[in-house]
Amino acid sequence: MRILKFGGTSVGSAEAFARVAGIVARAKEEDGNVVVVTSAMSGVTDTLINAAKAAAAGDETPYRDARNELLVKHQIVAGQLIEDGVERAALGRLLDEKLREFERLCQSIYVLGELTPRGLDVVSSLGEQMAAPLLAAVLRHHGVDAEAVDAREIIVTDDTFGAANPILEETCPRVEQHLRSLLEAGKVPVVTGFIAATRDGITTTLGRGGSDYSAAILGACLGADEVQIWTDVNGILTADPRIVPNARTLPELSYVEAAELAYFGAKVLHPKTILPAIERNIPIRVLNTFDPDGPNTRIVKEPAPVRTPVKAITAIRNLALITVEGRGMMGVPGIAARTFSAVARTGVSVLMISQASSEQSICFVIPAKDVPRVVESLNEELERELRRGFIDHIWSLDDIVIIAVVGQAMRGTPGIAARVFGALGEASINVIAIAQGSSEVNISLVVATTQADEAVRRIHDAFELHRVEELWAPAMAEA
Numbered sequence: 001m002r003i004l005k006f007g008g009t010s011v012g013s014a015e016a017f018a019r020v021a022g023i024v025a026r027a028k029e030e031d032g033n034v035v036v037v038t039s040a041m042s043g044v045t046d047t048l049i050n051a052a053k054a055a056a057a058g059d060e061t062p063y064r065d066a067r068n069e070l071l072v073k074h075q076i077v078a079g080q081l082i083e084d085g086v087e088r089a090a091l092g093r094l095l096d097e098k099l100r101e102f103e104r105l106c107q108s109i110y111v112l113g114e115l116t117p118r119g120l121d122v123v124s125s126l127g128e129q130m131a132a133p134l135l136a137a138v139l140r141h142h143g144v145d146a147e148a149v150d151a152r153e154i155i156v157t158d159d160t161f162g163a164a165n166p167i168l169e170e171t172c173p174r175v176e177q178h179l180r181s182l183l184e185a186g187k188v189p190v191v192t193g194f195i196a197a198t199r200d201g202i203t204t205t206l207g208r209g210g211s212d213y214s215a216a217i218l219g220a221c222l223g224a225d226e227v228q229i230w231t232d233v234n235g236i237l238t239a240d241p242r243i244v245p246n247a248r249t250l251p252e253l254s255y256v257e258a259a260e261l262a263y264f265g266a267k268v269l270h271p272k273t274i275l276p277a278i279e280r281n282i283p284i285r286v287l288n289t290f291d292p293d294g295p296n297t298r299i300v301k302e303p304a305p306v307r308t309p310v311k312a313i314t315a316i317r318n319l320a321l322i323t324v325e326g327r328g329m330m331g332v333p334g335i336a337a338r339t340f341s342a343v344a345r346t347g348v349s350v351l352m353i354s355q356a357s358s359e360q361s362i363c364f365v366i367p368a369k370d371v372p373r374v375v376e377s378l379n380e381e382l383e384r385e386l387r388r389g390f391i392d393h394i395w396s397l398d399d400i401v402i403i404a405v406v407g408q409a410m411r412g413t414p415g416i417a418a419r420v421f422g423a424l425g426e427a428s429i430n431v432i433a434i435a436q437g438s439s440e441v442n443i444s445l446v447v448a449t450t451q452a453d454e455a456v457r458r459i460h461d462a463f464e465l466h467r468v469e470e471l472w473a474p475a476m477a478e479a
């Protein structure tokens with residue numbers, strides 16, 4: 001059994017819908033049991049949310065405009081891809097009903113002048129409620145016996161509106177019962193991504209981009225052989241192709257490596273959203289709807305060994321490096337703890353930490369926009385040490401980038417750091433700070449923004465990651 005999840009751009013236009021229909025039809029032929037999960041059409045969730053926010057702020061125009069815009073957007077697809085008059089009329093009624101609900105909701109938000117997280121979830125869930133029936137109808141027109149399923153009937157969550165947490169013990173029996181009978185009848189369920197409901201039937205959402213989460217939940221409950229995430233790029237690449245023109249699709253990655261890349265800002269699946277699949281050890285594949293036979297990435301627990309310790313390089317931007325420095329810190333316990341509790345109080349998360357064993361400075365990286373808050377909090381916390389001269393100063397270095405070099409096989413392979421730094425040295429790129437987690441899955445280094453792109457290219461070249469076919473030959477032979 002396969003779960004096929006299609007993101008917003010994959011259902012962004014009539015042309016895209018037609019491609020999706022071809023992909024689903026083929027999957028159904030290859031593997032009788034296919035479950036589809038769909039996002040809202042691209043841009044729809046944003047439009048819904050913005051209109052509701054504007055209504056709360058006293059502006060009625062956006063939701064009135066959105067209503068027509070959304071109607072047209074969905075109707076164009078139906079008009080181009082569905083010939084059957086009865087199907088089209090039924091869809092027309094459904095769209096009308098959902099958009100009336102949207103208008104009613106926005107009206108009350110406007111009157112109340114307030115938008116609660118609970119109310120926002122109801123509004124933002126409407127995109128998927130329109131997309132799934134539309135996709136099911138398109139599939140039927142392409143000869144695939146599909147049926148739309150509202151995930152609120154099967155996915156049960158807590159009531160953390162806007163980022164609800166699935167309750168698998170209650171979800172799985174419903175998924176089993178509802179979807180299994182459809183599958184047994186030879187149908188393809190088309191499930192709304194992103195949305196769910198509490199035990200009491202109150203609408204929730206799983207957080208922005210949450211359709212991946214929905215797919216992972218269904219995959220875990222049904223014990224799928226694979227969860228496929230269909231998007232608009234060829235899987236996960238060795239580096240950002242805008243920076244490294246010869247970046248290539250990674251054939252295989254481990255869950256841990258994928259998580260590491262996501263934490264470091266690469267546009268990959270968020271680890272939280274694929275956790276249910278990881279827990280049940282279900283492979284995840286990231287594929288391109290617009291290049292279905294092109295390269296794609298498989299994410300598994302234990303990838304086959306490859307001929308490179310490094311798999312990918314990613315850069316995270318808009319950061320600053322904060323340094324707390326002073327000779328008087330040496331051997332004084334508690335400075336690090338107090339430094340980080342002062343940061344924690346601001347609610348800012350720290351991306352990387354580094355302290356030399358001389359203990360004369362601690363430095364760490366935070367988002368650039370948070371510098372004033374963090375520095376203020378540190379100055380307060382360490383006021384006494386500063387006054388007494390134990391700490392000389394607290395300062396921030398802006399315009400820096402973290403480069404993360406990721407690969408599980410770096411663990412236990414000597415000489416990787418030397419190759420990374422050698423490559424940077426040759427290019428006269430100055431490394432400002434370094435950190436390696438003890439997991440050894442990731443070497444992180446800080447460089448100036450002006451040298452970041454070159455640094456990524458140099459490391460990519462040093463490990464010859466463009467030669468992906470050769471480096472991954474053993475893994476590909478096994479797949």
Ligand code: ASP
Pocket residue numbers: 007008039040045046127193194207208209210211212
């Ligand atoms: N439509 C939702 C969003 O835009 C969920 C998703 O696309 O995964 O966030």
Ligand code: MG
Pocket residue numbers: 007008209210212
């Ligand atoms: Mg997404």
